Amino acid sequence: MGNVILIGFMGCGKTTVGLRLSYRLRKAVMDTDKEIEKEEKRSISDIFAADGEAYFRDRETECLRKLIVTAGNQIISVGGGLPMREVNRELLHQLGRVVYLRAKAETIYERLKHDTTRPLLQGENPQDKIRTLMAQREENYAKAADVIVDVDGKDFEQIISEIEKQL
Numbered sequence: 001m002g003n004v005i006l007i008g009f010m011g012c013g014k015t016t017v018g019l020r021l022s023y024r025l026r027k028a029v030m031d032t033d034k035e036i037e038k039e040e041k042r043s044i045s046d047i048f049a050a051d052g053e054a055y056f057r058d059r060e061t062e063c064l065r066k067l068i069v070t071a072g073n074q075i076i077s078v079g080g081g082l083p084m085r086e087v088n089r090e091l092l093h094q095l096g097r098v099v100y101l102r103a104k105a106e107t108i109y110e111r112l113k114h115d116t117t118r119p120l121l122q123g124e125n126p127q128d129k130i131r132t133l134m135a136q137r138e139e140n141y142a143k144a145a146d147v148i149v150d151v152d153g154k155d156f157e158q159i160i161s162e163i164e165k166q167l
């Protein structure tokens with residue numbers, strides 16, 4: 001089957017779904033955010049604070065280019081903003097089957113309202129920010145996806161079996 005890539009908004013469950021899917025499909029799992037943090041030896045928040053978002057976005061594209069060469073049969077979860085660049089969407093398609101975990105803004109807010117690790121949501125009104133970003137991003141997520149799974153109100157078992165069915 002090759003690589004399976006999980007995309008979607010922050011907090012949609014990519015990391016957890018990735019782990020569970022890796023057990024189920026017996027494939028290794030990796031995450032582009034974690035890969036970038038490892039290479040940079042600092043957190044995403046520190047990268048944003050010191051070098052800005054544009055620098056981070058370039059690191060994401062670089063990470064995808066490396067994966068095209070190295071990854072063959074893995075589950076790969078990617079940062080929520082990664083599919084916004086057209087070049088990244090092309091690289092995602094080259095890399096494997098792309099699964100979009102679609103969640104409602106309310107679901108995301110409930111999950112992330114106490115989170116401090118997402119620099120884009122640390123402002124005054126995270127609820128508004130989630131809605132705005134989501135509206136801006138939806139089209140590109142859908143464009144990047146081979147498969148779309150709605151996650152609201154579902155447990156991980158249901159999500160995993162839907163992905164398996166659709167892959």
Ligand code: S3P
Nearest residue numbers: 009010011033079080081118119
């Ligand atoms: C981002 C999502 C984060 C991380 C960074 C930016 C985004 O990843 O890459 O904070 O722009 O949506 P998760 O989707 O894993 O939270």
